[in-house]
Amino acid sequence: METRGKGDNFIRIASSRIANWVRNKLSGEQISDAGCTYRAFKRECMGNLKFFKGMHRFLPTLFKMEGFTVTEIPLRNNPRFAVQSHYGVWNRLFASFYDLLAVRWMKKRMVRYQIAERSN
Numbered sequence: 411m412e413t414r415g416k417g418d419n420f421i422r423i424a425s426s427r428i429a430n431w432v433r434n435k436l437s438g439e440q441i442s443d444a445g446c447t448y449r450a451f452k453r454e455c456m457g458n459l460k461f462f463k464g465m466h467r468f469l470p471t472l473f474k475m476e477g478f479t480v481t482e483i484p485l486r487n488n489p490r491f492a493v494q495s496h497y498g499v500w501n502r503l504f505a506s507f508y509d510l511l512a513v514r515w516m517k518k519r520m521v522r523y524q525i526a527e528r529s530n
Contacts, residue, residue, distance in 0.1 A: 436514050441470045464509045
């Protein structure tokens, strides 16, 4: 489901594939393109989500950590003709890697419990 294609240069395509491979290896996931921001999810998925900058890259993993199912569907990409992307290799490399380590840590340290009853 890689959403990179015509209009993106070799560096952008290669860095995206490498980033997805590293993200999947370190997080134990099999998400084909975690950087794709076309997403649909149920409202209840947001209930216990932990918010942080850059979390959009890890939404599938965060949803799975909360017990939800993630399904990918094929997406057709339109070529980029006029607009330049500011989404580069170097401006996201270190921040996303630190976030990945944090998500991996959370996944390993997560304690699963359910509250039977809440009092107000």
